[in-house]
Amino acid sequence: MNFNFLCIFSPLLLGVSQSANILGFLPFYGTSHSRITLPFLEELARRGHNVTVAGYFEPKNPPPNYKTILFKPLPGTQLRGFLSVEDFRNSYYMSTMYLINRVNNDYNELIQQNKFDRIFEEKVDLVILEYFESELFSAYASRFGVPYILLHTCEPFPWHRSTLADEYSPSIVPQVFSGRTIDMDFSERFWNTIEIGNMMFYYLSTILPNSQRIAERFLGPVPPVDELMKNASLYLVNVHTSLYGPRPTNPSTIEIGGVHIFPPNPLPAADSLAKEHLGCLNSEFSKAKEASLYFVNTHFSFTGPRPTSPSTIEVGGLHVAPRKPLAQGLQTLMDNAKDGVIFFSMGSVLKGTSMSDDKRDAFLRVFAELKEIVLWKWEGDLPNKPANLHTSPWFPQRDIFAHPNLKLFIGHCGLLGVHEAITEALPIICLPMFGDQPFNAAALKRQGFGLSLEYASITEEMFRETINRVLKEPSFKENAKRVSAAFKDRPMSAMDTAVYWTEYVIRHKGAPHLKSPARYMAWWEYHNVDVLATIAAIVLTVLILLYKMTKSFLTLLFCRRSHIKVKTS
Template sequence: MKLLIVLWLSVTILGICDGSKILGIFPVPSKSHYIIGEALLRGLAEKGHDVTMISPYTLDKPMKNYTDIVVNEVLELKEAYGPQMAEFNATFFQKANLSYHLFPAMNHAIHNSSNVRQFLKKGEKYDLCIASFIISEASFGICDSVQAPAIGMSLVGMTPFLSYHTNNPTPYSYVPNGFLGLTDEMSFWDRVKNVASSYFIEALMHFFLLPYQQKLLNTYYPNAPTIEKLMDNVDLYLMNSHTSTDFPKPLLPNIIPIGGFHVQIMDKIPEDIQNFLDKSQKGVIYFSMGSNIKGADLDQGIRNTVLNTFAKLEYDVLWKFEEDLPNKPKNVHIAKWVPQRPILMHPNVKMFITHGGLGGTVEAIHGGVPMICMPMFGDQPKNCAESAQKGYAIVVDLLGITEEKLTNAIKEIGTNPRYKEKIMLKSDLYRNQEINPMDKAIYWVEHVIRHKGAKHLKSRASSIPWCQYYLLDVAGFLLAICLIGLCITYFIIKLNLKVLCWMMQKIRGTKKCKNSGKHKIKSQFNVLIILWYFPSRHFNEYLNVDEKLWFEINELHISLKTILN
């Protein structure tokens, strides 16, 4: 009988963790973002879970228990807004205007997608939902529709958006805003910018972004709870970050860093690229501006500068370039798409020229390849600034790039062993974590499935009002007590001075205290306080009071005692 019970419990527990239905929502039309989400869901599928992915892309090699729901409408938006995203000379206001139009259009495209609506009509239930949520919090309405507990996933590490939703302690004195390009060593004006921008984003979230997400919920998921309630139901957050690629900072127990988990999966290098890497005599420079910016979108002047610089190098160059490249130097090999992770592991790759995206930065650190960074937007300035501060990268301004600047940067990394040594140290930290980051991610996913949430890890900070979180109510109360105490003390002193003035009138026989004698009265009152506790005539030699004044004070002291007794 006991054996049967043990077998039944084992089957039940395994049934909870193995073969669970998991829904992933990664709708941003960025291949680099998709790669991270796809790596996690593929890892879960390999563990036996039945996974479904909502995204603009599909799995290259289909798996039996991995289903794609493609949001084609989002890719169409990317094609429409792509040229504007590649405007390198765009001002802050032009970028803000682009975001103002792009993100609402993207959100509507996700939730109004024919494939997504058809999927929801089936009424399937899932055991867990994992959603990339930055500026798309309404995606948790899909999680509510499939009646699944939710995990939030931050693909770019700790951001002001993640801090806002979790109320994670974020001391702005040394924790930089991830979108400013600052490090944890900030000057006074850096801290001013950091505080102002961070509070601006919090205000933007509260007064604009979340109300807009609520409108999306009302439109597409009218029976869902409010956006605040949906976010409050998210008990756990997976964060694509590690101390090797981020500044040390406080983290709540329900924010799990899993940085480096996606580098466990290696794609095969195409044969032509493999031959190019293997045959290089002096080594290879790998150049890629990520999945969002095409090489052809680079300004013609910038492109010519880069090509002229490459033509003079002794190195070979592998450039991710999506179109034909006229006047290509002999030492340059172009490819429309490059499997970046295995290439950065190749021993002949000497340096990586990159835009500084987090995925590429992680892969370069894991492979031990120093970087030349040309940040553009988002978290890229922060990633590049941190890499330069830690000594394994050089930052080159893309708008102010010249052949001389780029050549000097390449020569510095190629001849100074310090960069290689620094990044190999970080690579060792990445490779020798306390637990394999993919296993860590899967453990916490299964933990939430097993316990139907993770309320036991969630801090109360995420649900209390901001005035309580910052102790403004307590500070106000203590300030009020101090002010009341000061007022009472003031009126007591004022009353005592009036009494003292009246007694002086009685002793001297005057009708009133003269204004010119106020300072003298205050001095006498101070001495009186001492005499009240120490009525010894010997104190006159310490107080240095003349005989006449001492006589008056002594008489006043006797009179005061008589009155009070």
Template sequence: MIQIVYMFLVLHGVYSANILYIAPLGSPSHYLWNKVLALELVATGHNVTMLTHDYEKKDVLTNYTVITIEDFYEHTSKHFYIEDVILKGNTIQNILDLHDYAKLTCDYDFQSAGFQKLLNYPQDFKFDLIIFDITGPICLYGFISRFHNPPVIAITAFTLSPHLSYLFTNPLYTSYMPHFATTYSNKMTFLERTLNFIYTYFDIVLAMYISFPYQHQTAIVAFNAPLPDFVETHKNFSLFLINTDFAMDYPTPLLPNIIPVGGLQIQPLKPLSQDLENVFNHAEHGVIFFSLGTNINSKIFTDEDINTFLNVFSKLQEVVVWKFNDSLQNVPKNVFISKWLPQNDILGHPKTKLFITHCGRLSTQEAIYHAVPMVGIPYFIDQNENMARLINKGVAVYLNNKHFTFGNIHGAITEVLRNPKYKYNIKKMSEKFKNYINSPLDRAVFWVEHVLAYGAPDYLNAPSRDMKFYKINNVDVFLFLLLCLLLLCYIFYCVLQISKIFFKQPKIKTN
């Protein structure tokens, strides 16, 4: 009996490990993605300590501890204006804004009580593993050294951005891998390929030579200790779990230690609240769900925009369920307003026929999973690229956020609702999204436990992680071959010149 239990533990890698989960990107939706993985690890029997900017009203389970970097969102609302980011709306500015947000985050976090609480853990406290969300700021890398360099798994609820692809020495082909802040497809024109090359390497240079060095210097002061170079730190990461799935994303090459877990956050459906259940029960012609996610406030709409939307909704036979941050007056009978709504459960309801969305990555994944076609209103960062992919796959219609009229709103909605191609296309896309031998969450937990059981899986690491850029790309080889070619040309030229001297024809005198 003891042998059977022992074999079960060995085969399944199930033992209670202490895991530090650092999620430094201030975004409620990204926290929810990370929380799903954290709670699944807790359910597996591990102790998880989460450092985040978000609050938990209570511990979900006894072995799940949340340390909150307090009042972060109140601070950023005063010093980082998302409306300005939206209005600027160009690729270079979006890249700069992301790095500015990382700088603001680091400067704030190092002054917080939450940071000090984790920093003041006993010096000999042992974490068996650190999971680090590297989507945004990385200044908290200092905790890796602080807790004696356990194995580290990098994760992101985002796509594989250029500078992260570069840091992990993943193949980076700008000819068919569009930057996330563009609207390019994977089949670009010459001009688009040129611009995409510029955007991609601007992102990389900004991260490597400005953002990361700044974060490294501020971290040295905050941790009051020498820290390894942050760029070099990535070489010691065991794995990188990324929120991509090729049913939704363009096909791109990935090294074996970069594991796609797209849609990890999608959970089994829960029953709707009684008020929502009543709304759905009375929706004879179906439901339209309207939400701009957690980062875009409804204040982005002018009064004229709101009245235009309400006017359009009043002419529809469907019921509209709208996540709106404030109260509204003169709401049509077929419109239900709420400040918070269970998005996954609403999208999974059989009566939901259309999703009006900002095209955030998590939202579009959930819509694809539940086969709900979309009207997209993208605003910034990756939302425009997500929108472009959805249009390319024939599952969504674009609605310009700078030009809301009755005609274009009503036209977009009715096009998706009345044209069967959108439902057909997204149904096929959904089937591909679900058709795996295991779920993305199971995949993520498997690899976390694999690292806990066996340590860093070095057999997955390409030699490129320890090579210089010029060696990875054979720059020295090309230069050598070019030099050889030039030398051969020179030798050939010299031979010609010599031959002219030795075989010079004598002049024939004429009388």
């Protein structure tokens, strides 16, 4: 019966998904961001679409219908390891605002150094724009006159949500640069409101005008870029409710958290890691608003529920690859680790070697006391390295996470690593630095599968106690399994969700029915300030009239009685 059903309806299904010419525009140079955007665009090519990607990164084995237009690297970024750990000893909020300002200025350099003529020569049916402070590029996307989708690689910032009419109430949605969760007391709600107001003011007074100036400098007169962002057909977000908790969103906001997670590849021999990335052996092994959709790399299982519009799609976990068997090298090391393995990495942007000597030595002393094998992503020589510690400038993190002997992940709490750890039900110890990292740390602490330490104030004893607690208390592993089950329990995978909604926009010519009218309303209209003010004015007018009428009546009554008394006397 199922076979007959497929025979009858498969021609119809094949006709629904038509081949389209898709342009992926990826202006941000962060390596971790490319681990979400590129697999998604490659998957679209594998499913028959002609995909052209303008960005800084090129996949190793792209499909034949996948083409790359490479940007010139910007001075001072080097794409990997261009930030120092010690640069972020200040508050999370100030560190992140500094980074946002830098990114906005770097986009100016990007346009100056790269001619976009080749991009405009492309025949395009749909544009997918990475939405990371990239409002100015909405002016470029709109030039094609086709629908476009916004793809966000982390929890959206306040102005991202408000642009597409997703609810961002300070009472229930913590600002992304804070260490708060959705369970806020009065003090936290107070400061959350102040910080969101301050961020919106900074965005409206600095970031947005700067983006407008840059766009007009290179393109001439263009409509307001924030208005162009409102035309997005869909908003794909790399988050998931299982981690952050629920958010109020529109139907056009789709969660695709975990979209980057694929099966783990075979682990390479240890020697090849050091040779490939250092050229030598240094490891112990060898000795907007017009967008049609808004894809968001989140999921309600982690972040909690949010109110969003239909055009915002959660795709948290988009980058998480399916499992594959492991190869020799690291496989043997991890198989023989009877007491388990701990993995420590500060990501691709932060250089481990930029860590201060006192912090590094404190970590080494703690690691030396552990019975577990420790893998540490470290870019150079490491003096006084204990026997149980193995270093390399690069590790296949996703594949290591899939090994059953891995007991703990220690990292800066970048969203991709968190999604990969959730997929494999791993407890986490966070050392957040900037951006959404403190937000992610607070979310996983609330869910009970990890703890967070502030890098600037961490001590050897704190580090030791935290590791021992997470390893020994079973609740951390149990909660990791609970969140992992919720994160993976979806009608479609994150990748299938992202692809489905992308093709949905193509089929429905930009899907204008997903766009909430709230996108185009002023803030006082959206919050009914004008209506409430009118009601208040009417009530006040009625009260004033009643007051005057009562006063006149009482005055008349009093005067009449006085007049009667005078007559009587």
